[in-house]
Amino acid sequence: MWWTGGGLLALVFPAVTVAIGYQLFGYPGVPFGFLVAGVATWYVGRLMNRSPDDPDDYHNEHRFFSIPMQYWALLWMVFALSQLVLMSLGKAGWQQQ
Structure with a gap:
């Protein structure tokens, strides 16, 4: 599977x-x-992957392509x-008018 839990939000x-x-x-x-x-x-x-019992512990169940969200x-x-760098160099398909 491409994602687990709410990991799809990393793309949305x-x-x-x-x-x-x-x-x-x-x-x-x-x-x-x-x-x-x-x-x-x-x-x-970080909010979704936080353990409900211990706020300093992360269980990383919400993943996208096996990477924690x-x-x-x-x-x-x-x-x-x-x-931003490409835009400042004028090479990003955006021209100032």
Whole structure:
């Protein structure tokens, strides 16, 4: 199986936030969407994977491609940073007018 528990949210968050960012702000909204997705994935993943008995213990039952959900946030942050760099270099398909 590709995901366990709520791990599919690790893919849903960036799909939704990037789409909304692009619709509201055009291409400059894409890195913002990835940034919001990273924060949401980290927070929700840590919250969902926390053990109910011991808040300092994580059981990581919510996974996407066998990776605990909260760690997908790091990938979304890297995407946000890379899109910002590409946008600043003018190579991301977005041109200032």
